[in-house]
Amino acid sequence: MSAIEKRLADLGVSLPNPAKPAANYVPAVQTGNLLFISGQLPMGANGLEHTGQLGAGTEIEAGQAAARLCAINILAQVRAHTGDLDRIVRCVKLTGFVSSAPGFGDQPKVVNGASDFIVEVLGDKGRHSRSAVGVSALPFGAAVEVEAIFEIA
Known part of the structure; x- marks a missing residue:
């Protein structure tokens, strides 16, 4: 078991089988040492787990849980592509998209759900640059979507 897989197990997190693309794209692209x-999306065992707009009925805590689940799914994609999470040199950047009602401005608090999880799992190599962007809607009504860039050995 890789060190990162052990850390996930210690946290009680089991990575799911990665989601298949919902359109004409691939889930991961590596160029050089960047993945x-x-x-x-916040897909769980029973499908999409977090929907709605932040600031219009969806609370920040639910958004953070959605972002965390997105980060879990990101690591599942990394494992599927690399075969070994210990090939991660560092998380370079996360970009979080938050379905936001007009006037909602706490996107950074929501995306902290993903950032905090990545740092908790990867330690210092999980510290990353980031953008947290409010959008009017996301695919399938999801509350949050997160993408990532990793440096891979």
């Missing part, structure tokens, strides 16, 4: 992971 780009396509946007991941």
Whole structure:
């Protein structure tokens, strides 16, 4: 078991089988030592787990849980592409998209759900640059979508 897989197990997290693309794209592209992971939705064992707009009935805590689940799905995609999470040198960047009602401005608090999880799992190599963007809608009514860039050994 890789060190990162052990850390996930210690946290009680089991990575799912990665989601298949919903359109004409691939879930991961590697160029050189950079691995780009396509946007991941908060998909769980029973499908899409978090829907709605932040600031219009969906609370920040639910958005954070959605972002965390997106980060879990990101790591599942990394594992599927690399075969070994210990090949991660560092998380370079996360971009979080938050379905936001007009006037909602706490996107950074929501995307912290993904950022905090990545740092919790990867430690210092999980510290990353980031964008947190409010959008009017996301695919399938998802509350949050997160994409990532990793440096891979």
